[in-house]
Amino acid sequence: MTHPIIHPLAALLNPGVRELEISGIRRFSTLAAQYPDALSLTLGQPDFATPEHVKQAGCQAIADNHTVYTANAGLLKLRQAAADFVAARYDLHYDANTEVIITNGATQALDIALRTLLVPGSEVVLPGPVYPGYEPLVRLAGATPVFVDTRSSGFRLTAQALKQALTARTRCVLLPYPSNPTGTLLGTDELAEIAAVLAEREVFVVSDEIYSELVYTDSHHSLAQFANLRNSTVVINGLSKSHAMTGWRIGFTFAPPYITEQMLKVHQYSAACASSVSQYAALEALTHGQADAAPMREAYLQRRDLVCARLRAMGLPVTVPAGAFYVFPDISEFNLSSFAFAARLLAEVRLAVVPGAAFSPLGEGHVRISYAYAPEVLTAGMDRLESFLTRLRT
Ligand SMILES: Cc1ncc(COP(=O)(O)O)c(C=O)c1O
Known part of the structure; x- marks a missing residue:
């Protein structure tokens, strides 16, 4: 083992x-x-290829020399397409000129939002267990994350x-919501109750x-659908998951003008703009590919049912996910930390899953399994998990 030289x-x-x-x-990967021979159910990205017509639009953008800076906020026609998409799908209404920014994936959208909204010493409330990408951005903005324990309410923030x-x-x-790693979402009634608390x-x-x-x-459903929260909310979305475009790096922010105007400065000086080629591909995805997610969603649903049925048959408690492509079974009966469980699973039967503790300490006692994999891979993975559990229980 080599030791890094400390400068x-x-x-x-x-x-x-x-x-x-x-x-x-990352520590676990x-x-x-x-x-190298391990079977992995760890990846949080679609196993589908980007739709062909979207790839072609990217190639065409290069051929047409759309390889220069765009407006900082992104191509106006893409912002319009993004606004049209969320209006048609989620009843969210934003002005493309003043309320939409095209970012480098949802990750950069989160970064510019948090850096604009937070000040040192402020707090961010978020439900746990939760996606590990948030805490570092909150901390870089000088703020403190406050995790709300959602384990006794089916991983839903009440x-x-x-x-x-x-x-x-x-x-x-x-x-x-929909949540990574738990797959839970909030219904309109739950959102309405949360909206009532926040409106005060x-x-x-x-x-x-x-x-x-x-x-x-x-x-x-989005919290921004509630009129009294629309102007205090930044909605983050993007094409990474819906259109199998993780590597293209296209995300969006939707927020009222007084927030968008300030976020745009952060975006302008940290990224200038999102990749022009990717923006043209995204335009194609949003104008001619509104239905692209449907077959993928159908496939994920079948895979979800396959994995949940196997986990239940193994006797592992699991909350059936209503969205995203992860399940978060409870492994607490084995009295092993989630990292120790996952490390042994890997070493003994060559199956990689993500320890729940990666999703804040509130994820302890669980592991995350991604079902963004082909059914035969999932079946092989479940076979390995089953043999491991049998070994642990005997
Ligand atoms: C909940 C959540 N938000 C944001 C992201 C980042 O998305 P993007 O690849 O568009 O930056 C991910 C990626 O896994 C995620 O799970």
Whole structure:
């Protein structure tokens, strides 16, 4: 094993950055890389290819020399297409000129939103267990994440629990539904109760809706549909999951002009604009590919049912996901930390899943299984998990 040489200037690097935790997912994938023959159910991205017509639009954009900067906020026709899409699908209404920014994936959308809304010393309330991409961005903005324990309410943030978590320092509530890693979403009644609590407070909402096209029951609802919250909310979305476009890096922010105007400055000086080629591909996805997500959603639904049926047959408690493409079974009966469980699963039967603790300490006692894999891969994975559980139980 080689030891990194510590440079004398290392201590001068920004302590805020040095203290950021390496994501538990990354720590675990480093471990998994030592087992190249392992079967992995860890990836949080579609296993489908980007739709052909979208790829062609990207190629055409290069051929047409659309390889220069676009407007900082993105191509106006793409912003319009994004606004039209959320209007038609989710009844969200935004002006393409003043309320939409095209970003480098949902990740950069989250970054510019949080850096614009937060000040040092402020607090962000978010339900846990939760996607590990939020906490570092909150901390880089000098704020503190406050995790609300959602384990006893089926991983759903309740209005009551939210109310208890709000303090004078709360600047923002982050809603991550449909949820990675739990697959839960909130219904309109639950959102209405949350909206009623938030309407009484001067706080912003960031609503990460990147999985909105992958909802299996009901349809997707956004907190920004509530008139009294629309102007304090930043809605985050993008094409990574809906159109199998993770590598193209296209995300969106939808927010009222007074927020968009300020976020645009952060975006302008950190990214200038999203990739021009990707923006043309995104335009094609949103204008001629509104139906692209449907067959993928149908496939994920069948895979969800396959995995949940197998987990239940193995006796692992699991909340059936209503959206996204993850399940989060309870492994607490084995009295192993989620990292120890996942490490043994990997070493003993060569199956990689993500330890629940990667999703905040509230994810302990669970593992995350992605079902964005072909059914035969999922079946092989479930066979390995079953043999491991049999071994643990005997
Ligand atoms: C909840 C959530 N938000 C945001 C992202 C990042 O999306 P993007 O690839 O568009 O940056 C992910 C990626 O896995 C995610 O799971």
